[in-house]
Amino acid sequence: METKNIIIEHEKGTATVTINRPDKLNALNKETIEELHFWLKKLDENENVKTVILTGSGEKAFVAGADISEFAHFSDKEGALLAAKGQDLLFNFVENMKTPVIAAVNGFALGGGLELAMSCHFRIASDNAKMGLPETSLGVIPGYGGTQRLAQLIGKGRAMEMIMTAGMIDAQTAKDFGLVNHVVPQADLFATYMTIADKIQRNSPVAIAKAIEAVNANYKDGVNGFEVEIRKFGECFATADFREGTTAFLEKRKPEFAGK
Incomplete structure (x- = not known):
């Protein structure tokens, strides 16, 4: 499959997968979700890949949500199918990969972007990161596992508040809530996740x-x-x-x- 929207790099047993739609703040569209599924499956089957880092291009956004233009006029049945297919192809798939997947959250992780980060096995954030599930401000709810994973990670009450207010939290608050494991300066994000990946690779x-x-x-x-x-x-x-x-x-x- 052609990689139009992602970049894949290998270094010392670590594959870095970068979502590369900077003009759209790396928003997830159907094509990107399909590309991610295809290549993440390939990486999970590659014995030389011991860890996978998932991130977004640039310093502004990890993934600033889903591409709303693709589903703004969907019917209820089309909306349910969109959520089911997306969860199966990408979000549930990432969660169940046998290869550890670390989200390197650089900048905004909103809506489907935060849902993607939460499907990873754990998360590292740059200090400029902002996270939220703003779907209720659009008249919809998170559909890629956000209502479930956010409550699992930070507790029901906090998840309810974030979803109902459609607000964002900063990186330090995300760490305090248990949503991310580490917060580091933007310039240190690469070195931090490579250090952690190296520790993982020492084990079976x-x-x-x-x-x-x-x-x-x-x-x-x-x-x-x-x-x-x-x-x-x-x-x-x-x-x-x-x-x-x-x-x-x-x-x-x-x-x-x-x-x-």
């Missing part, structure tokens, strides 16, 4: 993938997260990474994980 890719499954299980209806954890814990014992990790510990050396 197999174990990390199973940990993602176990943590996510707690947020799925009808799924017992403790039972999933027990099963994934047991599965680790059959892996080469487990044998290497425990052997390296006993031999007092650093492990060399093969991801198998």
Whole structure:
């Protein structure tokens, strides 16, 4: 697939995926969502990619929302289909990738942009970042998982207030709420996420993938997260990474994980 709206770069096992629509503040349109799905799937299948960074081009915006012009005249059925397809193709897909995905939030992350950041496994923000779900000011609600993930991350009351007021919060407030893990100066964003990616890559890719499954299980209806954890814990014992990790510990050396 042609990459018209994203840029992909590789460095030391880390793939940086940059949404590149600066004239639209990197707003998500149908084409961009499809490109992201296609290439993120490719990266998730690539054994040489240990971490993925998702960000937006420039310093103004991570993603400043969805491209409203594409759905302003949709019917109720078309709107529901838009949300269902988007969640399946991108937002739920990112959340369930076995490769860790870190959102590097530079500037505005609004509407679908914040929803995309929340679907990542965790978030780092530049100190100029602003985040919000302004959909109710347009007569609609978040449709790409925002009502669910925001409440999971910051609590029901705070999520209700953010959604009802359609307001924005700054990066430090987002950190205080637990919406982002780190806030750093804009100039330090790249170095920070590369440092964290390097720490992740020292550990077993197999174990990390199973940990993602176990943590996510707690947020799925009808799924017992403790039972999933027990099963994934047991599965680790059959892996080469487990044998290497425990052997390296006993031999007092650093492990060399093969991801198998």
